[in-house]
Amino acid sequence: MKELELQYVGPIATLANLLAERYTTQTATLRALIKELDARHPGLLQMFVNPQTGQLNLNTMIYYGDPGQIPAPVLNLDHPIQDGGTVTFW
Amino acid sequence: MKRIYVIEDLCNGCRLCQTFCSSLKQGVFSEQARIWILKPPGEERDIPILDCIGACIRPIAEDGTPTCVSVCPTGALYYAEAQQAVELRLTWETARQLQPLFKVIAPWKWPFPWHTSEPAPEMESPTR
Amino acid sequence: MNARQNQIQTLLRVDLSSGKTRLETLPTSWTAKYIGARGINARLLFDEVNAGTDALGPDNVLYFGTGPMDGLPIGNGRMSVACKSPRGTIAEGSFGGFFGPELRRAGVDYLAISGQAEQPVYLYIHDGRVEIRDASHLWGLTTDKTDAALRREFRDPDVQLRYIGPAAENGVHSSVIMGNLNNSGGRAGCGEVMGNKKLKALAVRGRQGIQVADYDAFIDAYHLYRQRLDLATSRDPWTPVWSTYGAPALVRLFAGMGNLMTRNAQEMGWEAEKAQRIGAEIYLEKYVAKAKACFNCPWPACQKIHVIPQGEYQGFRGGNYWAGQPVVFGSLIDNDDLDLTLILSGLCNRYGLDIFHVGFTLAWAMECFERGLLTLSDTDGLELRFGCKDHAGLIDLVRKIAYREGFGELLALGCEQAARLVGGGAEKYCLSVKGQEIEAIAERNMYMVALGVAVSEVGPDHTRWYPPYPCNPDLISRDELLTLGVDLDLRKAFQGRNPEEKGKLLRWFSISRAVVESLPGCVFLVRDTLGLDMRPWQQLFQAATGVQIDYEEFLRAGERVLNLERAFNVREGYRRVDDRLPYRMSHEAVPHFNFPPVTQAVLDGMLDEYYTANGWDLATSIPKEQKLIELGLEDVAFALRGSTEEAKQ
Numbered sequence: 049m050k051e052l053e054l055q056y057v058g059p060i061a062t063l064a065n066l067l068a069e070r071y072t073t074q075t076a077t078l079r080a081l082i083k084e085l086d087a088r089h090p091g092l093l094q095m096f097v098n099p100q101t102g103q104l105n106l107n108t109m110i111y112y113g114d115p116g117q118i119p120a121p122v123l124n125l126d127h128p129i130q131d132g133g134t135v136t137f138w
Numbered sequence: 139m140k141r142i143y144v145i146e147d148l149c150n151g152c153r154l155c156q157t158f159c160s161s162l163k164q165g166v167f168s169e170q171a172r173i174w175i176l177k178p179p180g181e182e183r184d185i186p187i188l189d190c191i192g193a194c195i196r197p198i199a200e201d202g203t204p205t206c207v208s209v210c211p212t213g214a215l216y217y218a219e220a221q222q223a224v225e226l227r228l229t230w231e232t233a234r235q236l237q238p239l240f241k242v243i244a245p246w247k248w249p250f251p252w253h254t255s256e257p258a259p260e261m262e263s264p265t266r
Numbered sequence: 267m268n269a270r271q272n273q274i275q276t277l278l279r280v281d282l283s284s285g286k287t288r289l290e291t292l293p294t295s296w297t298a299k300y301i302g303a304r305g306i307n308a309r310l311l312f313d314e315v316n317a318g319t320d321a322l323g324p325d326n327v328l329y330f331g332t333g334p335m336d337g338l339p340i341g342n343g344r345m346s347v348a349c350k351s352p353r354g355t356i357a358e359g360s361f362g363g364f365f366g367p368e369l370r371r372a373g374v375d376y377l378a379i380s381g382q383a384e385q386p387v388y389l390y391i392h393d394g395r396v397e398i399r400d401a402s403h404l405w406g407l408t409t410d411k412t413d414a415a416l417r418r419e420f421r422d423p424d425v426q427l428r429y430i431g432p433a434a435e436n437g438v439h440s441s442v443i444m445g446n447l448n449n450s451g452g453r454a455g456c457g458e459v460m461g462n463k464k465l466k467a468l469a470v471r472g473r474q475g476i477q478v479a480d481y482d483a484f485i486d487a488y489h490l491y492r493q494r495l496d497l498a499t500s501r502d503p504w505t506p507v508w509s510t511y512g513a514p515a516l517v518r519l520f521a522g523m524g525n526l527m528t529r530n531a532q533e534m535g536w537e538a539e540k541a542q543r544i545g546a547e548i549y550l551e552k553y554v555a556k557a558k559a560c561f562n563c564p565w566p567a568c569q570k571i572h573v574i575p576q577g578e579y580q581g582f583r584g585g586n587y588w589a590g591q592p593v594v595f596g597s598l599i600d601n602d603d604l605d606l607t608l609i610l611s612g613l614c615n616r617y618g619l620d621i622f623h624v625g626f627t628l629a630w631a632m633e634c635f636e637r638g639l640l641t642l643s644d645t646d647g648l649e650l651r652f653g654c655k656d657h658a659g660l661i662d663l664v665r666k667i668a669y670r671e672g673f674g675e676l677l678a679l680g681c682e683q684a685a686r687l688v689g690g691g692a693e694k695y696c697l698s699v700k701g702q703e704i705e706a707i708a709e710r711n712m713y714m715v716a717l718g719v720a721v722s723e724v725g726p727d728h729t730r731w732y733p734p735y736p737c738n739p740d741l742i743s744r745d746e747l748l749t750l751g752v753d754l755d756l757r758k759a760f761q762g763r764n765p766e767e768k769g770k771l772l773r774w775f776s777i778s779r780a781v782v783e784s785l786p787g788c789v790f791l792v793r794d795t796l797g798l799d800m801r802p803w804q805q806l807f808q809a810a811t812g813v814q815i816d817y818e819e820f821l822r823a824g825e826r827v828l829n830l831e832r833a834f835n836v837r838e839g840y841r842r843v844d845d846r847l848p849y850r851m852s853h854e855a856v857p858h859f860n861f862p863p864v865t866q867a868v869l870d871g872m873l874d875e876y877y878t879a880n881g882w883d884l885a886t887s888i889p890k891e892q893k894l895i896e897l898g899l900e901d902v903a904f905a906l907r908g909s910t911e912e913a914k915q
Contacts, residue, residue: 055538057515059510106741118524
């Protein structure tokens with residue numbers, strides 16, 4: 049089980065109706081995490097993942113940091129996530 | 139018959155409508171148009187005033203939408219039949235109760251998903 | 267229909283000492299060569315304000331410049347204001363709102379105001395002429411009261427205004443010019459100079475239309491421009507956020523990334539809960555009354571009007587909460603009370619104070635107080651620490667700065683002069699360059715920012731190379747970028763703490779943003795590919811003016827502007843040594859994130875690359891004669907010969 053710190057900024061806060069939450073998951077990548085979170089926050093998948101390319105939508109950003117690391121923008125949705133990581137959805 | 143409707147609270151005073159409208163006849167951009175934005179002193183109110191049925195002499199939108207409506211960034215102007223106009227207005231009024239975002243933009247101008255269930259009393263955030 | 271042509275640019279000269287005014291036509295060749303606004307202001311300033319001119323004397327000239335795009339949908343009401351700064355450099359800034367279009371519709375594109383009035387005056391411009399009117403009934407009024415008073419006088423809701431507040435009247439460092447209540451500009455010295463000339467306000471009313479040369483081509487180009495910026499089609503992650511929630515959304519993101527200046531930039535991170543309390547989401551939910559836009563802005567809510575909903579300051583109204591305010595009146599002074607942040611920002615607008623001057627000088631003072639360099643007797647009894655909870659005391663202190671009372675007198679000088687007076691190492695805590703306080707963007711995590719802050723001719727001004735964060739390099743192929751004149755490895759150029767390619771990146775940004783600011787257009791709208799691909803801007807310019815110009819020539823106009831501004835500074839004695847960073851950024855690492863300081867060695871490498879790319883002399887930063895001749899600025903080359911000879915000795 050991985051415990052993540054999730055942050056929702058601006059339009060994503062409107063989508064999730066939340067600013068931030070602690071979330072537990074067994075998923076291994078950002079892609080899988082988004083898919084799982086979509087059930088909880090409908091529309092998240094549509095917001096972030098381009099249905100044609102499977103890549104991150106060009107008008108969104110995700111910042112990810114492993115525990116103790118500085119969050120950085122991530123373009124590759126197959127980026128692995130670790131216990132204690134932080135994810136900011138922009 | 140479709141007409142142009144106004145949501146005053148959504149007008150940010152940009153005057154795109156007024157400026158583009160003024161240009162349609164002769165390619166001259168000015169303040170003389172069939173729509174103008176009244177700005178009472180204090181910079182806080184912007185009130186669209188229309189004298190038009192939306193039949194632009196040469197609309198700039200390909201689908202022929204009245205120019206003022208097509209350039210408005212917030213959705214303060216919309217073009218609809220009467221019944222639909224009522225529905226759209228109600229949609230905005232409801233959305234505004236649910237999400238603060240719709241203080242500044244109409245939901246039909248927001249192309250992204252948003253949280254639609256009952257309003258939460260406060261936005262949640264965890265304590266560390 | 268009363269319409270004016272768009273190719274002709276007019277200059278209205280006003281001498282406040284003699285009362286003489288004259289309307290001239292600028293050479294038509296200038297439109298292609300310098301475009302307008304910032305570009306033509308730079309040309310005029312270089313020609314008319316000689317080296318050594320007393321900035322606070324009658325020979326300094328204050329220029330207000332619109333440009334060929336103003337009054338048209340992509341001008342966004344931008345206007346450039348320029349003069350010689352009391353600090354010695356060129357002072358140039360821009361602001362938006364609705365004044366620019368109105369001035370053009372009154373038949374005037376540029377104002378050149380020389381001399382000094384004996385008593386306070388304001389100018390009323392209409393129908394291509396100007397009246398110099400008595401402003402003694404307005405002198406002393408805050409900007410919001412000035413706005414209200416003039417609107418009552420004119421009884422016309424569409425009269426447009428620019429004005430100064432008590433800060434500029436009192437000669438406070440970095441004071442600004444305001445308009446449309448919440449638009450500010452000219453912090454590099456223009457407000458001070460306007461106050462020094464006893465010019466309280468400008469009022470304008472115009473009814474002419476502006477004829478574009480090729481309307482169909484203009485509309486075609488406009489469709490593309492909107493495609494790049496509209497929510498449904500913009501391929502830019504900043505568009506959805508900036509155009510609705512606004513720039514304060516950065517605070518929560520930067521707080522955990524080492525990009526947020528906290529406690530006078532001693533740290534670059536902040537607690538997430540504090541960031542939330544002054545962040546864009548809470549602001550939109552609880553404070554925003556409505557959206558507000560500049561003239562013809564394609565975005566729904568870049569600006570907003572807000573009201574404090576409850577508590578001691580309930581009902582306090584203001585506007586324009588962007589990225590600067592939540593930092594300078596938030597993390598920088600360790601305040602997480604949004605009411606206080608908005609009040610301090612709002613007071614700066616009303617007094618006509620520069621938020622960066624006030625914020626960074628307050629933060630400097632707090633650090634000095636905590637280190638014992640300032641005491642309670644200095645601060646009029648205010649416990650001036652970071653996280654200060656004496657809100658009434660802080661609010662009163664901002665008032666004192668505007669009126670130069672008590673402790674405010676020291677702070678009104680700006681932190682560089684104040685630090686010199688206090689001594690004892692206080693200079694190390696002052697965050698300024700060329701006498702001007704920095705802005706809220708992280709130098710030690712983004713080396714392009716460090717370079718930009720160091721070299722900027724007007725003192726730190728991020729709008730000259732905006733934005734500091736990367737655009738998506740996948741949107742345009744490397745080959746296409748080369749044809750667009752962007753010869754860099756974009757991925758490397760945007761690596762924050764890698765000094766490589768920064769000089770070339772800054773050159774590209776400086777030149778292209780100079781073009782945008784000369785059209786004028788709004789640099790906040792260089793989104794999607796509009797910041798790399800200048801062709802839509804070129805097409806709009808051609809369609810609007812009828813001036814046929816190829817892409818390279820279009821960019822060259824921006825390079826001319828940059829060189830004119832640098833040359834102005836060179837003539838005043840500025841050299842490479844003045845392109846430096848504040849002590850903290852060049853000597854102190856960022857704790858917790860462990861970013862090293864941007865050492866002189868690192869800065870030197872970037873300066874070398876920047877100067878080389880620009881064709882400027884490495885030792886002095888003086889533009890080389892060959893470069894100036896290539897740009898068609900032979901007269902500037904001639905004027906700089908004296909400086910070049912001196913530098914060789």
